[in-house]
Amino acid sequence: MPIATLDLLDGCMDWAGGVVAGIRVEQRDAATPCPEFTVEGLIAHLIDGLTWYGQLPAGGPTDPREATGPDLRRVPYADAFDAARSTTGRTWTPVHLADTYALPFGETSGTGITEYMIVETLGHGWDLAVAAGQPINVAPDLAEAALTTAHGLGEQTLRAEGMMADAATVPAHAPAISRFVAFLGRQPPSWTTPR
Numbered sequence: 001m002p003i004a005t006l007d008l009l010d011g012c013m014d015w016a017g018g019v020v021a022g023i024r025v026e027q028r029d030a031a032t033p034c035p036e037f038t039v040e041g042l043i044a045h046l047i048d049g050l051t052w053y054g055q056l057p058a059g060g061p062t063d064p065r066e067a068t069g070p071d072l073r074r075v076p077y078a079d080a081f082d083a084a085r086s087t088t089g090r091t092w093t094p095v096h097l098a099d100t101y102a103l104p105f106g107e108t109s110g111t112g113i114t115e116y117m118i119v120e121t122l123g124h125g126w127d128l129a130v131a132a133g134q135p136i137n138v139a140p141d142l143a144e145a146a147l148t149t150a151h152g153l154g155e156q157t158l159r160a161e162g163m164m165a166d167a168a169t170v171p172a173h174a175p176a177i178s179r180f181v182a183f184l185g186r187q188p189p190s191w192t193t194p195r
Contacts, residue, residue: 003145009118011142013085016125021078023132032131039131046124047084054087057096063104115149122146123184143176
């Protein structure tokens with residue numbers, strides 16, 4: 001049975017939250033597979049996105065650039081992530097998935113926004129785990145469901161300017177999480193943390 005949309009996002013946040021909690025302060029300036037971000041910059045990006053997403057059904061800004069999380073130099077990473085996650089749990093219900101939101105790039109359903117957040121959360125969680133040298137122990141069913149979700153977003157959405165790179169090639173028998181991140185343009189077998 002497929003994982004329901006909000007349950008899938010919750011599973012992705014659960015895994016990514018564990019990664020964030022395991023990041024040490026001395027890793028904040030490390031490079032990540034997402035080349036424009038350091039570890040701390042990517043955590044901030046992820047938390048800002050979840051903050052925006054969590055505020056949206058309650059009348060928050062429709063432009064993601066207008067919602068930001070706390071100053072991560074003052075608030076522990078895990079606390080900031082948990083606060084953003086808690087907001088999404090309070091504000092998003094299955095009813096909101098059918099709502100339509102007027103975003104800067106066009107009207108989008110709550111389902112569409114949530115599906116994008118699934119891809120964003122698991123993808124950047126993987127980026128952070130790799131950058132911090134943590135194990136990539138994503139449950140196969142979670143990664144398979146996220147991969148199906150990513151395919152469902154469509155190439156135009158996924159590969160829009162400033163979004164994901166072209167898909168990388170991995171063997172068909174590769175673990176589900178490797179196939180997922182490769183679809184997002186990551187190179188799972190070859191990316192290593194710069195020394």
